[in-house]
Amino acid sequence: MKEEEEQEPARRPGGRSARVRAAVHQAVISLVAERGYGHFTVGEVAARAGVADTSVYRRWGNLEALTTDVAISWLTAQSPIPDTGTLRGDLHTYATHVARDITGPDGLAVLRLVVSLSMGGQSGERARDDFLLERKRQMDTMLDRAGARGERTPEAMDVVDHILAPMYVRVLFGVSPFTPEYVDELVDRLLLRLPEEA
Template identity: 70%
Template sequence: MTDTSRRPGGRSARVKVAVHRAVTELVAETGYGNFTVGDVAARAGVADSSIYRRWGTLEALTTDVALTWLTTNSPIPDTGSLDTDLRQYAADVARDVSGPDGLAVLRLIIALSQAGAPGAQARDQFLTERRGQLQQMLDRAHARGEHPPEALDVLDHILAPIYVRTLFGMGTMTSDDVDTLVDRLLANVPA
């Protein structure tokens, strides 16, 4: 009897990691729209057909790269307090986006959003995932009897400044910077 299911961590996982790494490197080096599936395949050491078979299009591949990065970085903290959850989350996001992969993924999402309907869909998926992460944290705070802000307020007051500073090369956010963002947001939340 042969098990025909895929093994986690097997060849398929190694190919995904290599292809994702290749996309991230190419975005960082050349920008989105300046490489092909063939370039990704060559960099990853896989056949073009492997990429087409698994992802179908370059847009689907790059969307998968962005969503995978988002779901494997900046985990949602659960410290028992919205204040400390937000501080930890913001610090994690600032750390993750300031790394080379984070900057490449942010640039990728921006480029995708300008690349027609498939790109806009990729951007929307990324934002929906990010909003879902925030909502999970805010829902837990509400269940504890706290008065959380809206997810859009967290995006506007915490994530947007972090993203803008990263995208424009304005320096990494320090823990004091992150605390200031959280303090400003929470100061405006009705009790």
């Protein structure tokens, strides 16, 4: 009975398991911001999060799996998919959210984490691919919805090339924050590239 009582909170959304996960994730982001990826251990993550390192190993297995989970989880929690009724409105709102997120307190650390993971061999490349796949899923949601409305749509990679990549590069090289006009211009340039309907 006692074992069941101890396990129950881990299954409840917002219970102890969710709090531990959030604390561990925030510890990773803080350590990446302070030291860079590869300059801290699971033990240091656990100490900062206030949990036992055995809890971290039991849940994630190793530091690479943990940091990959942090990057993907951060991304899925940010930049909600807008539904304004038009592709232009959706892209403007989405780009504004992305700009806000990546220039926020954790954004640069997460971008640096993804770049570092992508240079870490096959498992790192998988982490990078998972990150990009989640971004593509977000964009496909908007683009598919716009296509169903009969709007002309770009490819998902066009959104990456013309909206996300310029913002990511500026953040990584310290050229931010972005003005609303800059973000709007990125969206407008992409939409101007769309071929006219036959």
